[in-house]
Amino acid sequence: MNSKKIRVWDLPTRLFHWLLALAVIGLVATGKIGGNLIDWHGRIGLLVVGLVVFRLVWGLVGSTYARFATFFPTPGRIVSYLRGEWRGIGHNPLGALSVFALLGVLTVQLLTGLIANDDIAFVGPLYDLVGRDLSNLATGWHKLSVNVLIALVVLHLAAIMFYAHVKKDNLVKPMVRGWKDVPAGEPARGGGLPAVIFALLIALAAVFLASGAWLPEPPPPPAAVETPSW
Amino acid sequence: MKSKILLALLATATLAAGAHAQVKVEDAIKWRQSAYATMGWSMGRIKANVDGTYNKDEVVKAANVIQAIANSGMGALYVPGSDKGKGWAETRVKPELFTDGPKVGKIAGDFNQAANELAKVAATGDAAAVKTAFGKLGGTCKACHDDYRKDNK
Numbered sequence A: 001m002n003s004k005k006i007r008v009w010d011l012p013t014r015l016f017h018w019l020l021a022l023a024v025i026g027l028v029a030t031g032k033i034g035g036n037l038i039d040w041h042g043r044i045g046l047l048v049v050g051l052v053v054f055r056l057v058w059g060l061v062g063s064t065y066a067r068f069a070t071f072f073p074t075p076g077r078i079v080s081y082l083r084g085e086w087r088g089i090g091h092n093p094l095g096a097l098s099v100f101a102l103l104g105v106l107t108v109q110l111l112t113g114l115i116a117n118d119d120i121a122f123v124g125p126l127y128d129l130v131g132r133d134l135s136n137l138a139t140g141w142h143k144l145s146v147n148v149l150i151a152l153v154v155l156h157l158a159a160i161m162f163y164a165h166v167k168k169d170n171l172v173k174p175m176v177r178g179w180k181d182v183p184a185g186e187p188a189r190g191g192g193l194p195a196v197i198f199a200l201l202i203a204l205a206a207v208f209l210a211s212g213a214w215l216p217e218p219p220p221p222p223a224a225v226e227t228p229s230w
Numbered sequence B: 001m002k003s004k005i006l007l008a009l010l011a012t013a014t015l016a017a018g019a020h021a022q023v024k025v026e027d028a029i030k031w032r033q034s035a036y037a038t039m040g041w042s043m044g045r046i047k048a049n050v051d052g053t054y055n056k057d058e059v060v061k062a063a064n065v066i067q068a069i070a071n072s073g074m075g076a077l078y079v080p081g082s083d084k085g086k087g088w089a090e091t092r093v094k095p096e097l098f099t100d101g102p103k104v105g106k107i108a109g110d111f112n113q114a115a116n117e118l119a120k121v122a123a124t125g126d127a128a129a130v131k132t133a134f135g136k137l138g139g140t141c142k143a144c145h146d147d148y149r150k151d152n153k
């Protein structure tokens, strides 16, 4: 069979993907273990804010197959895929559903985490914006929705195994090397250095916002205010 | 016959007196919520010292509070019927805490031990050791919350 090598996943998309995978493993582990590791949970969480925002921007300015418009799972595309008529490259329409679902749940996880508290000795960096009641509520959601995230990851892995063993299509290698053997198709274009810088700047801005560094200084620490000495 | 009635009356009276001495559900919930909140205060205090400038006295005070509460026999505040009801707020305890006997005992025991250990190292003023013991203690708070405290919905 005639096939040619084309570039599918640009480097930023691949870096994003594998860093995200590592970070999510780290977050689930540190979240479940708690103790002093909750501090790392917060730090890795901020990293993921950056990663997810980077990916959202990259979905607009990245190279061909990284763009949301390329793989947006419209009903038409899904139907044609289910009929076996889809001939695209990159995320197929069902895979695309999984991409959007994962990004959606991650966003919920991040937004709730940023205002969460553990009632022990840790609060998310934006906790001061919302107060105890809403924070407690968000913490409850955070713990619930992580199960949805884990379920989606399991589904994601199962689908990759299914493609590897049943459809004889190795999806992992292209996500590592960037290129893929395909019968026909155009290589990914666009997503050059300016686009990378643009997306990185927005991601950094998001991390800054999420870190709460811009919040007004909390009331001076106990040592600085006059309180009775008993 | 008369003496039997008298006995029954006496028995009821003693029971009632006993019940009176017992902790009321509402109070039990209030007290335990207050005790936990006080530990929350102390944990935050220690954390501020571990992360920022370390003040041995502050940490000793806070660690002693936690140790005292941990060893106060808080189980006494989980009176029958207090799986539901309102203290300062609606209780968040899970009913399993009242039925899981040995498992709760183990978690509570780990918590006591960790609280004692923290108070011990706090007295030495060794900030690194305090940080480790503090993390361990936080893990035991979480272990109980994970299993026996409801999340807000």
Ligand code: HEM
Binding pocket: A024, A027, A028, A029, A030, A031, A032, A034, A041, A042, A043, A045, A046, A048, A106, A109, A110, A112, A113, A114, A115, A116, A117, A118, A119, A122, A123, A124, A125, A139, A142, A143, A146, A149, B142, B146
């Ligand atoms: C995609 C990102 C995230 C994932 C996958 C994640 C995952 C988790 C998991 C698995 C837990 C343990 C839940 C349980 O005990 O059942 C947890 C707890 C927690 N997370 Fe996250 N998290 C994320 C982001 C964040 C962020 C950004 C923050 C704040 C900076 C945060 C703050 C917390 C807090 C405070 C808890 C403790 C809740 C408690 O023990 O009561 N999380 N998270």
